[in-house]
Amino acid sequence: MKDIRRELLDSGILIEREFEVKAIVACLLARGHALIEGVPGIAKTYTAKSIARLLSLDFRRVQMTPDLLPSDIVGYYVFDQRTGEFRLRKGPIFTNILLVDEINRASPRTQSALLEAMQERQVTIEGQTLRLDEPFMVLATQNPIEMEGVFPLPEAQVDRFLAKIVTGYISHRGFVELLRRVHEIEQAIENLRPVVPREVVLEEIKRAAGVRVEDAVLDYIASIVEETRVHPAVRLGGSPRAGIAMLKLAKAWAYLDGRNYVIPDDVKAVAKLALIHRIILKPEYEVQGVTSERVIESVLSKVPVPRP
Amino acid sequence: MRYPVLALIVVLLVAQVARAELPRHTPGFPDVTDWQWLESVLKDPRLLEALRALTGSELGYRELLESLIHRETLPPGVAGELTGSLNRSLDDLVVELGDPRLRALVEAVEGAGVNREDLVTALEYLDRLRSSGVLDLPRYVALLVGLADALRERGFEVPPELLGRLGKALTELLSPLQLSRVQLVGGSANPEPSLPRPEFRVPTLGLQLPALSVPWLPLGYLIIALVATAAVVLVLRTVVPRLPRLGWLRTRLTTSPAEVTEVGELGVVELYWRAVELISRATNTPYEDHTTHREYLARLARLVGEPLLGSFSALTQTYELYRYGGVRDEAVVGLARTAYRRVVESLGKL
Numbered sequence: 001m002k003d004i005r006r007e008l009l010d011s012g013i014l015i016e017r018e019f020e021v022k023a024i025v026a027c028l029l030a031r032g033h034a035l036i037e038g039v040p041g042i043a044k045t046y047t048a049k050s051i052a053r054l055l056s057l058d059f060r061r062v063q064m065t066p067d068l069l070p071s072d073i074v075g076y077y078v079f080d081q082r083t084g085e086f087r088l089r090k091g092p093i094f095t096n097i098l099l100v101d102e103i104n105r106a107s108p109r110t111q112s113a114l115l116e117a118m119q120e121r122q123v124t125i126e127g128q129t130l131r132l133d134e135p136f137m138v139l140a141t142q143n144p145i146e147m148e149g150v151f152p153l154p155e156a157q158v159d160r161f162l163a164k165i166v167t168g169y170i171s172h173r174g175f176v177e178l179l180r181r182v183h184e185i186e187q188a189i190e191n192l193r194p195v196v197p198r199e200v201v202l203e204e205i206k207r208a209a210g211v212r213v214e215d216a217v218l219d220y221i222a223s224i225v226e227e228t229r230v231h232p233a234v235r236l237g238g239s240p241r242a243g244i245a246m247l248k249l250a251k252a253w254a255y256l257d258g259r260n261y262v263i264p265d266d267v268k269a270v271a272k273l274a275l276i277h278r279i280i281l282k283p284e285y286e287v288q289g290v291t292s293e294r295v296i297e298s299v300l301s302k303v304p305v306p307r308p
Numbered sequence: 309m310r311y312p313v314l315a316l317i318v319v320l321l322v323a324q325v326a327r328a329e330l331p332r333h334t335p336g337f338p339d340v341t342d343w344q345w346l347e348s349v350l351k352d353p354r355l356l357e358a359l360r361a362l363t364g365s366e367l368g369y370r371e372l373l374e375s376l377i378h379r380e381t382l383p384p385g386v387a388g389e390l391t392g393s394l395n396r397s398l399d400d401l402v403v404e405l406g407d408p409r410l411r412a413l414v415e416a417v418e419g420a421g422v423n424r425e426d427l428v429t430a431l432e433y434l435d436r437l438r439s440s441g442v443l444d445l446p447r448y449v450a451l452l453v454g455l456a457d458a459l460r461e462r463g464f465e466v467p468p469e470l471l472g473r474l475g476k477a478l479t480e481l482l483s484p485l486q487l488s489r490v491q492l493v494g495g496s497a498n499p500e501p502s503l504p505r506p507e508f509r510v511p512t513l514g515l516q517l518p519a520l521s522v523p524w525l526p527l528g529y530l531i532i533a534l535v536a537t538a539a540v541v542l543v544l545r546t547v548v549p550r551l552p553r554l555g556w557l558r559t560r561l562t563t564s565p566a567e568v569t570e571v572g573e574l575g576v577v578e579l580y581w582r583a584v585e586l587i588s589r590a591t592n593t594p595y596e597d598h599t600t601h602r603e604y605l606a607r608l609a610r611l612v613g614e615p616l617l618g619s620f621s622a623l624t625q626t627y628e629l630y631r632y633g634g635v636r637d638e639a640v641v642g643l644a645r646t647a648y649r650r651v652v653e654s655l656g657k658l
C-alpha cells in the first residue's frame with residue numbers, strides 16, 4: 001500500500017492530497033467505504049480514480065443522475081431469446097472498487113440500492129442473493145453546496161460509509177504547482193498502471209485487521225464516542241457503529257504508519273473521519289455556525305488519553 | 309514586557325546599591341523618630357536596652373537627647389544651651405556648681421556605692437537647686453541624663469523617679485516652643501482668651517539614630533541578591549531563547565543522583581512518566597490529560613534541543629512499544645533505562 005502513496009504523492013500526480021490518499025487506502029484496508037465530500041473541481045474523482053487504477057483490482061465508475069435506476073447499478077435479468085432463459089446481466093456493482101460519482105444526485109431509491117451491497121457485501125436481484133468479490137469498496141463523491149436536483153443522503157445511508165473525507169482547496173503554492181504541471185499530470189494519470197496485486201491487497205487487509213489494540217485504547221475510543229452523545233451542541237451522537245468504525249480505521253492507520261499496534265494518536269487522527277458524518281447537531285447550534293468538526297475537536301480536547 | 313521588567317530591576321538594584329546602607333527601619337520595631345516613643349523609653353528603661361541590643365551600639369540617654377536636639381525645628385538658642393550642657397561630663401557639671409553635697413552624691417554613684425534612698429535624696433536636692441534658680445533647665449536636664457547613663461553603665465537600674473523627672477524636664481524645655489507653634493482658634497492673636505485652645509501636642513522629633521536593622525538579618529543584601537539573580541535569569545533568557553523557564557532551577561534542585569540510581573527497579577511505564585514529570589517541571593510544559601505521548605514529544609521539540617530531545621524521544625519510543633505494542637522483553641526495558649538516564653543527565657546540563 002505504501003507503493004500507492006508513493007506513486008501518487010511522490011510522483012506529483014496528486015498535490016497536497018496526502019491525507020485524502022491515506023484515508024482512502026485506510027478505508028480499503030479496513031474493508032470500509034469512503035464518502036469524499038468537497039466542492040467541484042478539487043480532484044475528488046481524480047483521487048479516487050488514481051487510487052483505483054494503481055490497484056490490480058476491477059474498477060467501475062457510475063455517474064449518478066436522478067433518473068438512474070437501482071437495476072442500473074446492481075443488474076437485472078434479461079430474457080435470452082436464443083436459449084429461452086433469463087440471463088443475469090450484472091451491474092457495475094460487481095467490481096472491487098466502485099466509484100460512485102456525485103452520489104447525492106441519485107434518487108433515494110437508487111441510493112438505497114447501494115445499502116445492502118455496502119453493508120452485507122451482497123446484492124439481491126429478483127430474489128437471488130449474490131456475493132460480491134473481495135475486496136469491495138464504494139468510493140462515493142458528493143458536492144455539498146448543490147441544492148438543485150440533489151437528494152441528500154439519509155442518515156442510515158451515510159452511516160454505511162466508514163469514513164467521510166471532507167476535502168478542500170489546495171494552497172496557493174500547490175495551486176501554482178498544479179497549473180505549471182497540469183498537462184504532465186493529466187498524462188501521468190492516463191499512464192497509471194497497477195502496482196499492487198490483488199493478492200497483496202487481500203493479504204494487507206488481513207494484516208491490518210490483526211493490528212494489536214490495548215484495552216486502554218478501546219476504552220479511549222468508547223469514551224470519545226460517548227462524549228459526543230452528551231455534548232450540548234449534539235442532537236444525535238456517535239453510535240456503537242461509529243466506535244467500530246474508529247477502531248477499524250485506527251488499525252488501518254497504524255498499519256499504514258508501519259506499526260502493528262494502535263496508539264491514541266491513531267484514534268485522534270481518524271476521529272473526524274469516522275465521526276463527522278455520524279453526528280447530528282442541534283439546529284440552534286447549527287445556525288450559529290457550530291460544525292461537527294468543531295464538536296469533535298472539542299470532544300478530543302476533553303477526553304483524557306489513556307494513562308497507566 | 310520583558311524589557312520594562314528588566315529596566316525596573318536594574319533601577320531597583322542601582323537604587324539599593326546607591327543607598328549603601330541597610331534599611332533604617334526594621335519591620336516590627338517601632339519608629340524611633342517619634343517623641344512619644346522617646347517618652348516611652350524614659351518611662352520604661354527596657355525599651356532602651358532593647359534598642360541597644362537591636363542596634364548593637366552603646367546607645368544611651370545622652371545620644372537620644374542629642375538626636376532630639378539636632379531636630380531642625382529647634383531654635384538655635386535652645387539647642388545650643390542643651391548641647392553645651394550635654395557635652396560636658398557629669399563631673400564637670402558638678403564641679404561647676406560647687407555644691408559639696410551634690411559632688412558627694414555623684415561620686416557615690418560613680419563609685420557604685422549609692423543606694424536607692426540616697427539617689428532619691430540627691431534627686432530631691434537637685435529639684436531644690438532647680439527651683440531656687442541655682443540650676444538652670446539645660447544643666448538640670450544634663451545632670452539627670454548624666455546620672456542616668458552613669459547608673460546604666462554600672463549595671464544599676466535607672467530608677468523611675470529619675471526618668472520621670474527627666475521626662476518632665478524635657479516637656480518643660482519644649483513647652484514654650486510647642487505653645488508658640490499651636491494654631492489658636494480664631495487666629496494666632498486669639499482675641500477671645502475664653503475660647504478653648506487646641507489640644508496640646510508635643511511635636512514629633514526627628515531623631516538621627518543609627519541604622520536599626522537587625523545585624524543577623526542582612527535584609528538589604530538579601531534583596532540585592534534576589535534582584536541580581538532575577539536580572540541574570542532575565543538576561544540569559546533574552547540572550548538564549550531556548551533556555552527554559554525558571555523551572556529548570558527547580559529540577560536541578562530536585563533531580564538528585566539517587567533518582568538515576570533507582571532506575572534499575574522501575575519499569576518502562578514508570579520511567580516514562582517520571583521523565584515526563586521531570587521535564588514538565590524543567591520546561592514548564594505540563595502534560596495535559598488529553599495529550600498523547602507523541603503530541604507531548606512534538607510540543608517539547610519546539611522548546612528544547614539536543615541532547616534532551618533525542619533521549620526523551622528514545623524513551624517515548626520504548627514507552628510506546630512497551631505500553632501499546634506489547635513488546636515487553638528485557639531489551640526494551642534496558643533501552644528505556646538508558647534513555648531515562650540520558651534524560652536526567654540532559655536535564656542536569658540545562
